[in-house]
Every structure is written in structure tokens, then in C-alpha cells.
Amino acid sequence: MSNGAWSTPAQKSLRASELGPIAAFDADSTPGFDGDKSDGEALLTKRGEHFADLQELLYANGRSGDDRSVLLVLQGMDTAGKGGIVRHVGGLVDPQGLAITGFGKPTPEELSHDFLWRIRNALPAGGRIGIFDRSHYEDVLPVRVHNLVPQSEWEARYTVINDFERDLVDQGTTVVKCALVVSKDEQKARLAERLDRPDKYWKFNPGDIDERAYWDAYLEAYQAVFDRTDTDYAPWHIIPANRKWFSRLAICELLITALENLDLSWPPADFDVEEQKKRLAASE
Ligand code: AMP
Ligand code: MG
Numbered sequence: 001m002s003n004g005a006w007s008t009p010a011q012k013s014l015r016a017s018e019l020g021p022i023a024a025f026d027a028d029s030t031p032g033f034d035g036d037k038s039d040g041e042a043l044l045t046k047r048g049e050h051f052a053d054l055q056e057l058l059y060a061n062g063r064s065g066d067d068r069s070v071l072l073v074l075q076g077m078d079t080a081g082k083g084g085i086v087r088h089v090g091g092l093v094d095p096q097g098l099a100i101t102g103f104g105k106p107t108p109e110e111l112s113h114d115f116l117w118r119i120r121n122a123l124p125a126g127g128r129i130g131i132f133d134r135s136h137y138e139d140v141l142p143v144r145v146h147n148l149v150p151q152s153e154w155e156a157r158y159t160v161i162n163d164f165e166r167d168l169v170d171q172g173t174t175v176v177k178c179a180l181v182v183s184k185d186e187q188k189a190r191l192a193e194r195l196d197r198p199d200k201y202w203k204f205n206p207g208d209i210d211e212r213a214y215w216d217a218y219l220e221a222y223q224a225v226f227d228r229t230d231t232d233y234a235p236w237h238i239i240p241a242n243r244k245w246f247s248r249l250a251i252c253e254l255l256i257t258a259l260e261n262l263d264l265s266w267p268p269a270d271f272d273v274e275e276q277k278k279r280l281a282a283s284e
Contacts, residue, residue, distance in 0.1 A: 004039025008032035010253040016179075016226040016236035023219045027183040027242040033249070040245040044252055048092035051252055054259035055093040055129060057266065062127010064267035068172040069124040070258050072251070073135045075225075076180030077218060078208040079190035080241045082133050085180070088248045089255070090131055099124040102133040115139040115157065116164055123173065129255070130173075136161055137177075137225055144224070145217045158228040165234040174258045175234040178251055179222060180241040184215055 012018060013032025019025060033040065058070065074082045090098055101122040110118045116136055124130030140161070144154045165175055182190070191208060194200040211218070230236040237254060241247045 004033075004035035004043045006032050006253065007034050009257070010250050011235070011237070011257050014237040014239060014250060014254070016230040016238050019238050022181065022223050022226065022238065023216075025181055025238060025240070027181050027186060027240045029240045030243065030246045031240070033246065037243065037245045040243075040249045044245070044249045047249070047252055047256060051089075051256050051259070052093045054256060054264075055097050057264045058129065058259060058262065059094070059097040059127045061264055061267055062125070064270070065126070066264075066267075067126030068174070068262060069126055069128050069130060070174045070176065070255065070262075071124055071130040071132065071168070072255060073132045073137070073175065073177040074180065075135060075137050075141070075178070075222075076239075076241060077182055077187060078205070078211065079187045079194075080180035080182040081244055081247055082180060083203075084244055085178075085248060085251055086131055086133055088244075089252050090129075092252065093129070097128055099128045099130045100133065101130070103135060103138060116160070119164075123168070126172070136164070137229075140225060141218065141221050142211075144221045145214050158224070161229055162231060162234075165229075165231070169233045174262065176254050176258050177229075177234060177236045178239050178254065179225075179236060180239045180247055182241045184212070186242045187212070 006013070008031070010032055019031070030040075035043070058068070061068070074085055076082050086100055090100060099122070103118065103122075106115075106118070119132075119136045122130070122132070140154055140157050143149055147154075169175055191204070194204040226236050226238070237250075239247045239250050
């Protein structure tokens with residue numbers, strides 16, 4: 001009997017280092033979770049409330065000068081559901097507490113700076129949950145697959161990224177990295193749907209079909225990312241994404257864990273509560 005519960009915590013069952021090679025990964029699987037779609041949806045509703053409470057606590061602390069923050073880094077092939085995570089997981093909390101940034105092909109201005117420039121400009125302030133829809137990892141994914149810069153340049157970036165994330169964590173940002181993995185067949189079905197539905201044309205990019213020819217090269221590039229940048233201070237999680245209900249549940253759970261680990265409490269009043277009660281009572 002499934003009861004819709006995690007048998008292994010998501011941060012362990014989905015940790016890149018716990019899972020085998022990405023090329024053999026089952027995008028239909030639900031590692032660590034015992035339950036079906038209706039169980040998962042019911043649990044997300046419940047856990048979403050807890051997530052919202054924790055986010056409010058983070059925000060309240062930010063307002064009181066705590067500069068800690070959380071950064072969710074979303075990567076994944078086209079159609080993997082990154083936008084759905086932003087809407088359905090980000091959408092569970094007060095939007096004022098979020099700082100969402102999507103990273104597309106670099107603009108001429110962005111290209112004139114080092115690859116982390118646009119990333120640094122988008123980091124969440126204290127009290128916020130930042131969400132990156134694509135990230136600095138694009139600079140070792142499409143850039144590596146297509147050698148958009150010489151190999152010597154992208155090779156050096158793994159270390160630069162690790163150092164950058166180390167600093168970020170030291171400055172009080174909890175970094176949660178999630179790679180959404182969709183199967184090649186499921187991607188084909190999702191692209192076909194975009195072509196069948198006028199309300200989805202806007203998401204379709206003819207270039208996405210060209211990228212399918214580089215599927216194996218992308219898997220290799222993702223494997224290199226996991227091998228070289230899955231650190232204990234900024235861990236990678238691999239999120240099977242063929243079942244959208246599961247990827248949303250899993251990422252909500254990872255964010256809850258990140259927030260719980262901050263061990264926050266409500267900031268104390270910076271005024272005399274009794275005095276203010278008396279003033280209020282005495283007011284008209
Ligand atoms: P989308 O997420 O559908 O809006 O697409 C954004 C596109 O920008 C994708 O094709 C990404 O691979 C591409 N992109 C994002 N960052 C970079 C980068 N640093 N270098 C090259 N392409 C990038
Ligand atoms: Mg796209």
C-alpha cells in the first residue's frame with residue numbers, strides 16, 4: 001500500500017553522488033518516494049503550507065537584518081519543466097519573498113563581462129529565495145557542447161564555479177542545485193504538444209529540435225557537471241522530470257530542508273511590546 005511518504009529524504013535519495021551515471025538515469029522514477037500521482041499531489045499541498053511558513057520566517061528575519069538567503073539553481077534540457085517549477089513551487093509562497101531570474105543567451109553586454117557577472121547581479125538579497133531558471137551552468141553546458149569558447153576556457157570554469165559557490169555559501173546563501181532530467185522520448189512528446197497547441201507556440205523554438213541531435217553530448221556535459229561541481233557545500237540533485245508531480249514535490253521538499261537547516265525563529269520585537277499595548281489601548 002502506498003501512503004505517499006518519503007522512505008529516504010529527498011536530499012539523500014536525489015543527491016547526484018547517490019545516483020548512477022546520468023546516461024542510465026530513469027526519468028520516470030521517483031527515488032525515495034513511495035506513492036503515486038494523487039499521493040504526491042496531496043502531499044505537495046500539505047508540504048506547500050509548511051514551505052510557505054518557513055519562507056515567511058526567512059523573510060521576517062531578512063527584514064530584521066539577517067542576510068541569509070536560499071538560492072535554487074534550476075537546470076535541465078528544453079521542456080524539462082523548469083518554468084513549471086517556478087510557477088508551481090515558487091507559486092506556493094509569497095511572491096514578494098522571491099527573486100526569480102531566467103538566463104537566456106547572453107546579450108552583447110553580458111558577453112563583454114566574465115560569465116559570472118550576470119549571475120552576481122541576480123543573487124538574492126537577505127531573506128529572499130532566489131530562483132535561477134538556467135544559471136552559470138549554461139557556461140559549461142551548451143557552451144561546452146558547441147565549443148562556444150575554446151575548450152581551455154570552459155575547462156577552467158568548473159573550478160571557478162566551485163570557488164564562486166564556496167564564497168556564496170560562506171556569505172550566508174544556501175545553494176540548492178537541481179537538474180531536471182526528462183527522457184528523450186518525453187521531450188519529443190512535449191515538443192509535439194507545443195506544436196499542436198496555439199497556446200504553447202510561444203514556448204516553441206525551432207532550435208530545440210536541432211539540440212536533440214546533441215543529446216548524448218549534453219548528457220556527457222551534465223555528467224561532467226555532477227562529477228566536478230557536486231560539492232557538500234553546494235550539492236547537486238538529479239530530479240526525474242517525466243512526472244511533473246514528482247519533480248515539483250521533490251524540489252519543494254529540498255527547499256523545505258534548506259530552510260529548516262537555517263534553524264530560524266521569529267525575530268524579537270525591536271520595541272517594547274507592553275509599552276505599545278498600553279499606547280494602543282489608550283489611543284482612540
Ligand atoms: P529558454 O530557457 O527556453 O528561454 O532558452 C534560453 C536559451 O538560452 C537556451 O537555449 C539556453 O541554452 C541558452 N543559453 C543560456 N545561457 C547561455 C549561455 N551562457 N551560453 C549560451 N547559451 C545560453
Ligand atoms: Mg526553451
